[in-house]
Amino acid sequence: MVDIHVTINNKTFATVKAPTIADFKLSLNSGEFVCLVGASGCGKTTLLNIIADLDHDYDGDILVDKQHKIPKIGYIFQNPRLLPWRTVRENIELVLEDQHAASTIDALLETMQLTQHQHVYADRLSLGMSRRVSIIRAFAINPDILLMDEPFVSLDPPTARQVRALLLQLWQHRPHTVLFVTHDLREAIILADKLIFLSATPMQIISEISVPIPRHERHNEQAVETFRQQLLNDHPKISQLL
Template structure:
């Protein structure tokens, strides 16, 4: 049995997945998640951190309604736009549409004529609105995917390792751009990552997941404002994290 229950405007994103199992290619039953429970407060940016294959993406698929075969329940924030946005590992842009057309296709009717100048400017896409996906680097295509997600003014934003496979410099630039756009109008955000430094750079809190069957090992509250997270401060946060979660990388 599964249950998705929208809740009031001030309510958090709440996850309580009792169990999620699937059958492997060999026909073996595999338990991906068991007793996975956590909350994301309204307007908070939280990272789900865990090893590859622990069920992070499976959790997002459940929250997005793409996988309904699980036992348990979850509640999505409701209020304001009531809209959900997602950014995946691949940009998934329509190749026959321009950057601006890809972004505007996601807009609901009440936002069809929305001025997107500030959003494109912040993401460094002002001069690329008329380009097609094939004319973009992977980094620029992922900027366009971020623009599409933020343009709809979502009540909750899900991100599934959106900077994976990028070189360090490009990934760092995109993290800064993500926070710039999100900080202008904070929305409830849950991001999946296996990169601890990335989580320490972006998140208000890190929810640490155990290997499969995944459950919450604990929560790391960062506390330090993002503008003060210098390389030295991040090193201190890394030491504090490893003291609380020895063996987690």
């Protein structure tokens, strides 16, 4: 695990005169689970793409443990992006160079409760199961940082709760630095060590708030709701981002 420091002085798309991101600085501590919360279109996905080295057209720096280098990325998109003609296990094996990684795959499948479905073709999976496979695929490469772009969007609430709980279980067994985008403040509170609230364009950080609820109490809906209400009362601008 590594510390990652992001500086974006300016990110402007050619079709838009005003910058999408400006004077932006973000630090992620090793093993930290950070949730980004901001209005649609503010630049969250653009930020993830810059960190993932998918977008080079910006003025800024990405430092990994104080060095200029590209971090090893596990990227979980809103769309699971599985190959439908391959099985669950084959989709995971595609990202692994080590042909002797069977034990790693076995452990990840067990944690995410997919062992019995490992030979099912991806186009036969439910959306919730597909999301679990995409999470396994990202963890399997042992990345420096996991980028997660609203991975539970469009799931029904019970399925989202199940996959969220499985993600946390996997993360606690295999700690990684995580940057997670969500519009759901309850979800952010359940998952995060730290919440980062973002302004509209040009995107900047409005506030950084640590979540004080112990992890073993995050399943307590009343504790989560109490803290959520406290945030909204203490920081009225937050409600405009949700």
